[in-house]
Amino acid sequence: MNPKFLILLSILFIFYSCTPELPEKVQIAYDELPEAVDFNIHVKPILSDKCFACHGPDLAAQKAGLSLHTPDMAFIDLPNSPGKKAITRGNLRKSELFHRIISEDAEYKMPS
Secondary structure, three states: OOHHHHHHHHHHHHHOOOOOOOOHHHHHHHHOOOOOOOHHHHHHHHHHHHOHHHHOOOOOOOOOOOOOOOHHHHOOEEOOEEEEEOOOOOOHHHEHHHHHHHOOOOOOOOOO
């Protein structure tokens, strides 16, 4: 798993804490996070590198109707999966982003 993407996942844990069991590499990256995490400084560059090709501000390239370039867009209901959110505040287990990052299923895992 890409170290930068592990850092992104770790940052998400700070923003939306919950207590799922973390893979060892994710726990290590989580332990190395700064005390104060800023979306534009710590999160957005990783999303830009790993996610924006399919889920960025370019509407023509966007897949599944999901945009992650602003925090607000990441919290809305997923257009193609009613009742689910990419990121659910305060509940990592209900955050599709978390499940897709750690998935072992090549058809489900993100980034693909």
